[in-house]
Amino acid sequence: MAEQQAGDLHQEDTTSTFNFENDHVEDVGSDTIDLHSGADSTQNFSTTTTTDVNLETFSETLDPITTTGTAERHISIQQTLTDLKNLIDIEGAGKKTCPLCPEEKFKPNYSHKLRRHLQHLHWKVSIEFEGYRMCICHLSCRRMKTNLNGEQVPVRIGAHYHCIVCSATIARRTDMISHITRHLNKGDTEASFTGATSGQMSSTQVMKEVDTDVHVFPNHMTPQKTDSFFNPKMKPNRQLIFCTLAVLAQERKLLECLDAFGATGIMGLQWAKHLGDVVKVTINDINEGSVKIIRENCHLNRMKVLTSRKDDEEEDEDDVEETEDILGTIEVTQMDANVLMHLRAFDFIHLDPFGTAINYFDAAFRNVRNLGIVSVTSTDISTLYCKALNVTMRHYGCNIVRTEYYKEVAARMIIASVARAAARCNKGIEVLFTVALEHFVLVVVRVLRGPTQADESLKKIRRLIHCQWCEERVFYKKCHMLEESAYRQLPCDCHGSMPGKTAVELGPLWAGSLFSTGFLRRMLFEAVQHGIEDIQPLLKNLICESECTTLKHYSIFGPMSHSSQEESGVVIKTLASQKSGVEDSATAVYSGHDKRKGNDVSGNAAKRQKGDIPVEHPPFYYSIHRHSIRGMNIPKINKFLPYLTQAGFRVGRTHFDPTGIRTDATLAQLKAILMKYSVPTHTDSQPGVHGHASTEPISEHVQDSIPELLEVDQPTEEVKPESG
Secondary structure (H helix, E strand, O other): OHHHHHHHHHOOOOOOOEEOOOOOOOOOOOOOOOOOOOOOOOOOOOOOOOOOOOOOOOOEEEOOOOOOOOOOOOOOEEOOHHHHHOOOOOOOOOOEOOOOOOOOOOOOEOHHHHHHHHHHHHHOOOEEEOOEEEOOEOOOOOOEEEOOOOOEEEOOOOOEEEOOOOOEEEOOHHHHHHHHHHHHHHOOOOHHHOOOOOOOOOOOEEEEEOOEEEEEOOOOOOOOOOOOOOOHHHHHHHHHHHHHHHHHHOOOOOEEEEEOOOOOOHHHHHHHHHHHHHEEEEEEOOOHHHHHHHHHHHHHOOEEEEOOOHHHHHHHHHHHHHOOOOOEEEEEEOOOHHHHHHHOOOOEEEEOOOOOOHHHHHHHHHHOOOOOEEEEEEOOHHHHOOOOHHHHHHHHOOEOOOOOOHHHHHHHHHHHHHHHHHHHOOEEEEEEEEEEEOOEEEEEEEEEEOHHHHHHHHOOEEEEEEEOOOOOEEEOOOOOOOOOOHHHHOOOOHHHHOOOOOEEEEEEEEOOOOOOHHHHHHHHHHHHHOOOOOOHHHHHHHHHHHHOOOOOOOOOOOHHHHOEEEEOOEEEEOHHHHHOOOOOOOOOOOOOOOOOOOOOOOHHHHOOOHHHOOOOOOOOOEEOOOOOOOOEEOOOHHHHHHHHHHOOOOEEEOOOOOOEEEEOOOHHHHHHHHHHOOEEOOOOOOOOOOOHHHHOOOOHHHHHHOHHHHHOOOOOOOOOOOOO
């Protein structure tokens, strides 16, 4: 039976060897041993013995032979076929045994048969890695295994491979390919397990971003497979977070900042390197390999590392003595992010896990300080963008469908979850800005302590009514009483003209504003001060979107124009105004419900008058291409915006959709204006080919709501369609 099993095993892929340097395979194997557990980069890994698993499914153990110093390769790992033949005196006279097979498997034989045996049985099914071939072995390298009772029992001898990296023994060839692929994805090489020191980082490359250098592995773009995940496409995200922290640094003297998921630590390094002693940076990661890379990157950027372990502190002090100029100090921790946020209080917390961050909201708002900032980066795009509705309901508790404004729905869904998590800790939130770019959604909120602030935030969470015929949408009114028909709240009349149910209820979603204009202006000022030019166009677009206006020129006069800012009834005084001696009686007050109040100003001074409340931007947007009229040439979006402005509507563009228009006009009013300024594709087109929008009659209430349309200047060449 053993010989039959070995023979069946050798029939698999016997035509050619597998080269890991030229070909790429997917990881098809299951999770096996932890290659990094208990093995430091300064020690050898081939000296560990682990328990065995069932040979019939998948088996992987470490070489039981313990060695010291540099790990010795197994005799089945050779560079060429000649090296394999040189293991024995194959040219000598007489019968000789195979060096990789026991006598009961292959009896001693003459040279010509032994040469053919080594070539066709061992070498032909070998696996190539870094210039070496891992040949199949039949020796009794795996004598013992652990049964269900925990006892060591003899194991049946079978064919297996020896890993050149970690000295593990694996029975099947496909499993060995998957095992080596995992080593490649993690950036492991033979040198990392054969005496390489932690400071050599021979298998890494250096990436540079905003004067910050970091070591990354060649597979740094795959977060599931590497300890040094670094995505260059997330540069706008890191720049927005840096500008946010720079604005917060103007409000307080010493900020305790947390990068809960450090990976390479580039974000925390940028904070400490460019903001200096104003911030006290803590970089955390639960992965031991990531923590080692973070420490190496701190030394690379001349940063002193503070850790909780004494051994690491002593090693870091030795490294600091060798380095002359120390630019700052960074604390590096290795623990679960929830545990760290429960143990310590921070002024600024950034959450950027792989996937959803919903599991860390409660811990983040538990100890965050008053008027602190929490930023959340969500990358679970399939959940947010309606590709996995069951996961969306499970994580966020929201019912959503695919709409033209799905990106804003995703942002409002995240904010609603953030507001509920903050309310459980008797805290409210104010949304500073929201960005949805590439494959992430960034939400930044300010924390307002107090049950009253929490209640005010929860009042802004409502459900949405979405018409599935015309895609009109409206939030439910602020009323707890039931209505006879929710369709009455929709501006469209699809329910009366179409059969069946035409609308769906989405949410609960955040119904408040997504941007704080004053905070965005201060971010733009900080971006100019620090020379971050890449993010300035995006910040200008966000300012225009928050005001629901078209793009205009902004001039930065100085810190005095941005020194004081009122947000959600909270007047915040920055350090710039304090240094310049500006006296503002209202800036000493934080909130009417806060414990800290000004000495000379009463609590009523912080309350805003009803006329001073800024008008929020309209929720959601319309895609002008989605509502285009068939057979008609619609005007360009930049030319169409003034038409809506002349009609008396607020209008602006949105970063969520390049073809989107944010306006307070209803969909019927938008289509009426779009129809008015569109021309037929062909002047000799037949009547009735303009599409459904051109043939739909405009209701009386729509005509009454846009009386200015008749007075707007008409285009120079207007072609009227012939009557039917």
